[in-house]
Amino acid sequence: MEQTYFAKINKAATAECRNRRKIRLMITILAVAGGLFEMGEFGVRNWGVVDGEIAKKPEFQGYFGLFLIFVMAFFGAFAVFGIFSDLTNKQTADVQLSLPMSAKDRFLSKVLALARLHLIPLAIESVLMLVVGAIRGSEVLEDSLIYLLQAHGVIMACAVFVDAVCIFCMCCCGAKAEGVYTSAITGLCVSLTPFMFVNYIMETFSGVSYSRDNVGKICSVFGGMVVMCFPEADVFTTTKAFLVIAVNIVMSCLLAYASFYIYRKRDGRHVGKPMVYDLFMELFMFLGLFTLFTMFAYIQSWGIGLTVAAIIYLVIRIVAARAKITPKVFGVWILKYIVSFAVFVVIMAAGYFTGGFGYYRTRCQDFDCYYYNIDIETTGYENGYYDSSDFHDHSNRYTMKDKYEQRLLMSHSTIEEPENFITVEERKAKTKACMDLVDKYYTLEGRDMKTFAEILFDGRDSYISNKDNRVYAHVNIYSSEDYSYNEYPKNDRYYSDTHYGVSFWIPASERAEFDREADEITGGSEDAFDWSIFDD
């Protein structure tokens, strides 16, 4: 019975594919051209010296092939718009909805057709690339396969995301134009908004910036931000990258699964209506505006930003309306725009008063590293002048003598002998003391609407304003991590330095005590200086 059912779905998918010859041809051309370029561009190059031997690393020496494959991933949109045309074309709906299939059968057959037109060719291209990569990268076979799998995993995740978003938007729209532009905008917003939310709202309002923290990176599970998992991006370890890619694909599949329920609810009556569901329209508009507002808040261009956002918003409303627009309708649109902006401000305010939705509690963890530096600074304002105190540890304190010596051997350049080493215990104690200092002085007290407005509308550097009774404190820990060349690409320490920074206000009356404790922790020097305000 099951086999018979699958045979039925498969036959319907075949019929659907036969009608999409042009898109299949285009996808095939992109797959072949991209694959050929990729094969030529992939290779192994010398990367460093480990234990006196040359270490090699797989990589692409050009990206045109990958670019074509990415274009192929985005071509899934055209496949979706064709396959799901029963949702937007009355004649096609008449034919397909009268066929002896239930809504579930039709949806499954269409998804299968999409897989056969778009995802399977992409998968075949990836497998062929792995075979060629295994040959061309045979010197570092495992590394090459992992590298290619990671790169092609990212492309596959993008392809699945494009397909899922387009299916979802097509299911919510009854006209092709709406299906197309809502897909493009929703895809962008789903990819960008979580990333901007974390990187702008949470970090700005908490004052915390921590390169080892995964909150921002986790945004890669949303849509197109999966490109952060690309091997050359150096954001994730290989294991984490595969995990993020898998989660990203699962989330896209869930979106497609949710689309099924919308598809099932639809019938011939909805075909031709620009927006089938008002809720989708409102959510879509709000998501788009929220993304735009966040962008304009980030680049601090509210005058232009609000105007551009309003124009885009109204154009979409007018296009989607299709009918006579009365002054009342226009007024409602303007009102909704204002409400969207108000909701955005409320969310931002919530972020501000909760310290970036609790992100201000993020603290630096101890970890193995080469260099270790602490810098604590306070800036106050008095009588028209800013005065700043900067407490810092000795520069470039090496924490791991054996690693340092190993690095000396490996390096072609000269590394200066450090002034002094710091023991692991001492380093741990210093980190803890720093975090205790932050715990003691960083509270959310004293946050007010005036400061919030300054941050939102004047930018994140708004602390350079009159704060007679308060002092701005910064605590920074910089470190360079343990280089493990010979474990590429599976290690988790081959790339970046770590920075933890936290900025917050303290009462001016507590400054002396704060500075004293900072001095104790760093045990180093203090640079104090004043400067005049630049009056505009």
Place this chain on the structure above:
Amino acid sequence: MININDVTMVFDKNKGEKENFVALDHVTIEIPEGCIYGFLGSNGAGKSTLMRLMCGVYPCSGGMITIDDMPVYDNPAAKGRIFFVNDETIQYANYTLKDLKNYYASYYPEFSDEVFDRLTGKLELPQNKRMSQFSKGMKRQAVVVAALSCKTKYIMLDEAFDGLDPAMRKIIKTMIVDELMDRGATMIVSSHNVAEINELCDRAMLIHQGHLIFADEIDEIKSGFCKIQMALNGAQMTKEMAEQAGLEVMQFSRLGSVAQMIVRGGSEDMIPRLRPLSPVLLEAVPLTLEEIFIYELEVRGYGADILREDK
């Protein structure tokens, strides 16, 4: 049998409209097996909507449609017994005949390659040309051939013959009737051409503004109306006099002293009612289906405003 039981179809109002649109209002029809059933109605009466309900494109807002006792909406088993040819062929523009055959063969397990090849060969339809290059008549022929090849028990043709020349209409009709007679299938056809329905169908229904006016065998329908010509000696026959005699007058006109009436009911019942008026002329003339169509709609005011404005 197709059972349309108290079916109502309401389209939600669009933005700017004040009320929902009732396309069908409590329509009940039974379509028996093995007949050719004609759907008649004015433009926008609800014929196409009813057909779309019958093949599962729309769900009913109220009531139920069953095909051989199976509800049709979202039911592959019921929909497998019906084939719907709508009034457009644009959706097949990129298909060749082979594509069309493969497409429907994928969905209908009973699809007959033999019937498809035989009929397309008989009609001399080009096999490798895209249907966008076909004439309108050829497109219609191709779709009707596909419909017949699917071998479904019921075939619905929505204005399938409209826009075709008389020769082409005859060819297609003959082809359909020949194929359907062979296997006792049922055809439901909608058309504005009442004469065509009269000629082709065993049964018909008339619908206007979503309301069913009548549904019966065509002979029964015809016997339910008659045209009476009547003249009185030395007096003018009036509509009121006819109504007082117990006639339901749908149209009344006079030429000189001769009155002409379209009345509801058979001539054998109506003529005796008028005899007490001692007419010098009294005769009944049978009505064509087209006349019934026009008079029924006129009674309901269809086109009356336009005619009044013209006058």
